[in-house]
Amino acid sequence: MGKVLIIGAGGVGTVVAHKVAQNPDVFTDIMIASRTKSKCDAIVEAIGNPNIKTAQVDADQVNELISLFNSFRPDIVINVALPYQDLTIMEACLKTGVNYLDTANYEPKDVAHFEYSWQWAYKKRFEDAGLTAILGCGFDPGVSGVYTAYAAKHHFDEIQYLDIVDCNAGNHHKAFATNFNPEINIREITQNGRYYENGQWVTTKPLEIHKALTYPNIGPRESYLLYHEELESLVKNFPSIKRARFWMTFGQEYLTHLRVIQDIGMARIDPIDYNGMKIVPLQFLKAVLPNPQDLGENYDGETSIGCRIRGLKDGKEHTYYIYNNCSHQAAYKETGMQGVSYTTGVPAMIGAMMFLKGLWKRPGVWNVEEFDPDPFMEQLNKQGLPWHEVMDEDLEL
Numbered sequence: 001m002g003k004v005l006i007i008g009a010g011g012v013g014t015v016v017a018h019k020v021a022q023n024p025d026v027f028t029d030i031m032i033a034s035r036t037k038s039k040c041d042a043i044v045e046a047i048g049n050p051n052i053k054t055a056q057v058d059a060d061q062v063n064e065l066i067s068l069f070n071s072f073r074p075d076i077v078i079n080v081a082l083p084y085q086d087l088t089i090m091e092a093c094l095k096t097g098v099n100y101l102d103t104a105n106y107e108p109k110d111v112a113h114f115e116y117s118w119q120w121a122y123k124k125r126f127e128d129a130g131l132t133a134i135l136g137c138g139f140d141p142g143v144s145g146v147y148t149a150y151a152a153k154h155h156f157d158e159i160q161y162l163d164i165v166d167c168n169a170g171n172h173h174k175a176f177a178t179n180f181n182p183e184i185n186i187r188e189i190t191q192n193g194r195y196y197e198n199g200q201w202v203t204t205k206p207l208e209i210h211k212a213l214t215y216p217n218i219g220p221r222e223s224y225l226l227y228h229e230e231l232e233s234l235v236k237n238f239p240s241i242k243r244a245r246f247w248m249t250f251g252q253e254y255l256t257h258l259r260v261i262q263d264i265g266m267a268r269i270d271p272i273d274y275n276g277m278k279i280v281p282l283q284f285l286k287a288v289l290p291n292p293q294d295l296g297e298n299y300d301g302e303t304s305i306g307c308r309i310r311g312l313k314d315g316k317e318h319t320y321y322i323y324n325n326c327s328h329q330a331a332y333k334e335t336g337m338q339g340v341s342y343t344t345g346v347p348a349m350i351g352a353m354m355f356l357k358g359l360w361k362r363p364g365v366w367n368v369e370e371f372d373p374d375p376f377m378e379q380l381n382k383q384g385l386p387w388h389e390v391m392d393e394d395l396e397l
């Protein structure tokens, strides 16, 4: 059905490659390209399909991307490199007539700030070129938006309160490690919190608001209010929302390490002088922390991510909770990666599948909730991320 180019050979890229290879009726030609080609080759070896091509590319360089796209001629690029590369890859897509999908919105390297404005600004150019760009197609953002669209389509006339709840109740048996790229992860968590209420954004201190929430099959876990990028698109695309928040669980050990990292200046993202060289402390820290890709083997427990929604149907108030639980060990057995990479990589593959099947093909730049959620939801059940619904129970929020 179509040719796919995966950019990025980290934890998420590895899962995307496995899942794409499991669906050969849709993905007829596959290439994995990244900064370090040996990592792409190792993925191909693990999958055991020598027909998957690999290439080296620096995705910060539009010209390098253009040559690669012109030689492989993909129908769609799945960008699972880092958020810093979103704009260069989108530029190269426009220059070569390739469609685009990613899992995280653009962030400039020198400011820990993420918002959709930079990528939404490409809408007209993608429209004019007749190309589709699908933004934020991991789990959160990604499935969180599809769940919301599904709830709006099937269960509510008006969604009023939305809480996205993300619990990782797994244990990797390391003193401190992040579940995806440590630099991106620590930048996200150490920012101010932010949520949407009555048409306005309310800012909190980092991790200031927290409460215990009960997760299915897991139990109560302390959950912290963070800003997360899908809130920005969801309140725009579902204007009936009065309040939208995002919660993530953290253990005490993790938070203590994080506090020390910040207190000693290791979370800084500005370059400092070290022995006559410029280094960025957070990038140095990444080099000494465990690699998220190596956590899978000893990871037990599961993740539970979902949407808790309150709103109106036929004039009556209802509550709705939709979620997926994902076992780290099951993810590892299937792909060699832990559950956080798995829950991101599977939806990225499904988004590309939706595009190639013509179901999510529409010139312009779109967030996932702007497409029909039904065929995506059907694939979630088939591709390893089954979902469950709870109607009219206490949401705790």
Ligand code: NDP
Pocket (backbone or CB within 6 Å): 007, 008, 009, 010, 011, 012, 013, 033, 034, 035, 036, 039, 057, 058, 059, 060, 080, 081, 082, 083, 085, 103, 104, 136, 137, 138, 139, 140, 141, 142, 179, 180, 181, 182, 184, 292, 293, 340, 341, 343, 344
């Ligand atoms: P990793 O750090 O494990 O992998 C990133 C990959 O991108 C590495 O292979 C890296 O190459 C490659 N890369 C980095 N810079 C460049 C460049 N300039 N050119 C080419 N390749 C480059 O990250 P993850 O796999 O954990 O995360 C991937 C993406 O997924 C991130 O954007 C992250 O924000 C997003 N994500 C989204 C989630 C969601 O639910 N929506 C959840 C988790 C992650 P090298 O190996 O040489 O360093």
